Amino acid sequence: MKILITGSSSGIAFLTGITLSSRGHFVYMTTHTNEEAHNLKEKVDALGLKIMVFKLDITDNEDRKILNTLDIDVLINNAGIGVGGSVLDLDISDIRKNFEVNYFSSYDIVRRVGNRMIKNNKEGKIIIISSLAGIFPIQFLGSYCSSKAAISSMATSLRKELKTLKSKVKVVLIEPGAYKTGFNQVMIDEVDKNITKDSVFYHYKNKIYKDLNKMFQISEKKKVDSIVVKIIEAAESSNPKYKYRAPLLQRILTKIYLIFAK
Numbered sequence: 436m437k438i439l440i441t442g443s444s445s446g447i448a449f450l451t452g453i454t455l456s457s458r459g460h461f462v463y464m465t466t467h468t469n470e471e472a473h474n475l476k477e478k479v480d481a482l483g484l485k486i487m488v489f490k491l492d493i494t495d496n497e498d499r500k501i502l503n504t505l506d507i508d509v510l511i512n513n514a515g516i517g518v519g520g521s522v523l524d525l526d527i528s529d530i531r532k533n534f535e536v537n538y539f540s541s542y543d544i545v546r547r548v549g550n551r552m553i554k555n556n557k558e559g560k561i562i563i564i565s566s567l568a569g570i571f572p573i574q575f576l577g578s579y580c581s582s583k584a585a586i587s588s589m590a591t592s593l594r595k596e597l598k599t600l601k602s603k604v605k606v607v608l609i610e611p612g613a614y615k616t617g618f619n620q621v622m623i624d625e626v627d628k629n630i631t632k633d634s635v636f637y638h639y640k641n642k643i644y645k646d647l648n649k650m651f652q653i654s655e656k657k658k659v660d661s662i663v664v665k666i667i668e669a670a671e672s673s674n675p676k677y678k679y680r681a682p683l684l685q686r687i688l689t690k691i692y693l694i695f696a697k
């Protein structure tokens with residue numbers, strides 16, 4: 436299969452890309468910057484893998500145009516950022532920045548690739564890396580959590596729309612729990628930075644930072660394997676599930692949360 440992954444220079448998508456390639460798929464691993472593309476190309480070459488690597492800044496409309504020309508069986512919409520800070524502190528421009536990557540640009544990628552898959556009568560798959568944080572919102576991470584809730588909601592709508600067409604294109608949502616890729620630490624550090632002297636939370640700043648660090652230290656899985664396995668399963672299965680969640684404990688806790696949240 437021909438598989439395109441966004442934001443694949445690091446973390447979950449890096450391991451997913453090289454694993455899919457070593458399993459015989461033709462993989463396009465795309466990156467945020469040219470420098471990352473160069474470094475990633477060196478890494479995959481050193482591994483002896485034939486992977487097409489190029490820059491695809493998903494917020495850049497010109498970069499996204501390449502998606503109108505590529506033959507893609509499976510899209511893995513992974514690139515994401517997390518802007519940390521209180522709902523009462525963050526500026527609307529911060530929220531827009533978060534949504535620009537996690538929602539608007541991702542939405543446009545799904546739109547472009549989805550249309551091509553349907554017009555070419557493909558049995559394609561659109562895999563969206565959302566987050567359990569879209570279901571289970573976390574204090575001081577409201578911008579990130581709401582962006583993931585939004586992209587999950589878009590995926591569900593699209594899935595229902597495709598039933599009208601009796602389309603062979605499948606939509607899959609991947610909802611990872613916390614993994615230690617560095618992604619969460621960047622968000623937590625931003626929470627700290629964004630609680631300034633003007634904030635109503637200023638006197639609680641140290642405690643907030645400490646508590647968030649503790650929460651992620653306890654919850655983060657050190658290895659991303661358990662979620663990568665799910666993404667591979669979704670990409671390769673002829674009949675994938677709609678939602679995949681991992682790791683196990685966070686999956687169970689989310690189920691319990693959803694029962695009591697009703």
Ligand SMILES: NC(=O)c1ccc[n+]([C@@H]2O[C@H](COP(=O)([O-])OP(=O)(O)OC[C@H]3O[C@@H](n4cnc5c(N)ncnc54)[C@H](OP(=O)(O)O)[C@@H]3O)[C@@H](O)[C@H]2O)c1
Binds near residue numbers: 467536614
């Ligand atoms: N780690 C977790 O606990 C966790 C939990 C749930 C969901 N997720 C989701 O999983 C996905 C991957 O996260 P990760 O943990 O593997 O962290 P990561 O290594 O930081 O992956 C995010 C990737 O997205 C890239 N990216 C950011 N903005 C981009 C843009 N405009 N265009 C193209 N690429 C861009 C980043 O590149 P740069 O570094 O150059 O910006 C980075 O390679 C994200 O969508 C995240 O929300 C992660």
